[in-house]
Amino acid sequence: MYNVGHREQMSAYWAVGATTVGVRVEEGVVLASEKRVSYGFTVTSKSAKKIFKISDHLGIACAGLIGDMQAIARSLRAELRLYELDTNRKMSVRAAAKLLANMLFSQRYMPLMSETLVGGVDDTGSHLFVLDAIGSLIEDDYAALGSGATIAIGILEAGYRKDMNVDEARGLAIKAVRAAIERDALSGDGIDVLAITKKGAEERFEAVK
Numbered sequence: 001m002y003n004v005g006h007r008e009q010m011s012a013y014w015a016v017g018a019t020t021v022g023v024r025v026e027e028g029v030v031l032a033s034e035k036r037v038s039y040g041f042t043v044t045s046k047s048a049k050k051i052f053k054i055s056d057h058l059g060i061a062c063a064g065l066i067g068d069m070q071a072i073a074r075s076l077r078a079e080l081r082l083y084e085l086d087t088n089r090k091m092s093v094r095a096a097a098k099l100l101a102n103m104l105f106s107q108r109y110m111p112l113m114s115e116t117l118v119g120g121v122d123d124t125g126s127h128l129f130v131l132d133a134i135g136s137l138i139e140d141d142y143a144a145l146g147s148g149a150t151i152a153i154g155i156l157e158a159g160y161r162k163d164m165n166v167d168e169a170r171g172l173a174i175k176a177v178r179a180a181i182e183r184d185a186l187s188g189d190g191i192d193v194l195a196i197t198k199k200g201a202e203e204r205f206e207a208v209k
Contacts, residue, residue: 017186018063019148020050021156021176022117023169024128024141028197029119030166031061032173034148034181034208036188046189053201055080057120058096059194063146064114064133072114076100093120097129097137105135115145120196148180148187155179166195174206181208 020033037045051061052073060076062069079099083091091099097118104112111133118129130138130145142160144152155176164172174191181188191206 017148017184018050018146019152019177019180019184019187020061020063020115020117020145021152021173022061022119022128022130022143023156023160023164023173024119024126025162025164025166025169026126027166028121028126028169028195029059029128030169030173030196031059031117031119031194032170032177033061033063033192034177034187035190035192036186037066038186049192051192051194051203052077053194053203054096055090055120056200057090057122057196057198058093059119059196059201060100061117061119061145061194062114063149064112068112068114069116072100072104072112072116075103079103090122092122092124093118093127093129094122094124094139096120097127097131097139101131101135101137103135104131104133108134117143117145121198126196144176144180146180146187148177148184151180151183152176166197170195170204178206178208 017038023030033050037048053059054077116131130143142156159172177191193204195202
């Protein structure tokens with residue numbers, strides 16, 4: 001029989017690491033995530049993509065299993081494209097987040113192992129939604145997910161202002177992920193950043209020394 005200490009050690013070994021953050025300001029939304037894929041104490045990749053541009057006005061950022069993240073991105077991208085073809089207009093950010101929440105809830109007995117941020121800009125302004133693996137849906141101004149979230153959220157909490165511009169939001173998001181990388185062994189190897197405004201979506205990569 002395993003003792004409690006051994007069970008905790010095994011749980012840590014199979015943990016999936018990540019740090020993903022989102023920041024919403026009046027001009028738009030910034031999503032940022034590091035690129036390391038680790039299973040327990042083993043780093044399996046240093047170039048994973050955890051942020052996905054779904055359309056010119058919407059993106060998602062995930063923390064969890066890479067395959068499940070990719071499945072979520074493919075499904076949501078296809079649903080948005082079908083909606084645009086059927087209605088000849090863009091789906092709102094709230095509707096896209098609710099659609100994804102319903103998709104995740106429908107698989108609650110065999111859930112996709114990923115926490116997800118949905119961010120974007122539409123006619124009603126900028127929005128950021130937080131979803132767990134079974135479709136819980138919460139709108140917020142900023143959020144952090146993954147094994148480094150407890151570190152990143154402190155940086156966001158201290159630095160966030162409602163009157164920030166997108167460049168300031170991008171800098172805060174990078175600072176939060178960088179702090180998590182320095183303290184969380186399961187996160188690292190650079191930062192992908194997606195900034196979404198009414199002008200469109202812009203992706204960047206930030207190296208971490």
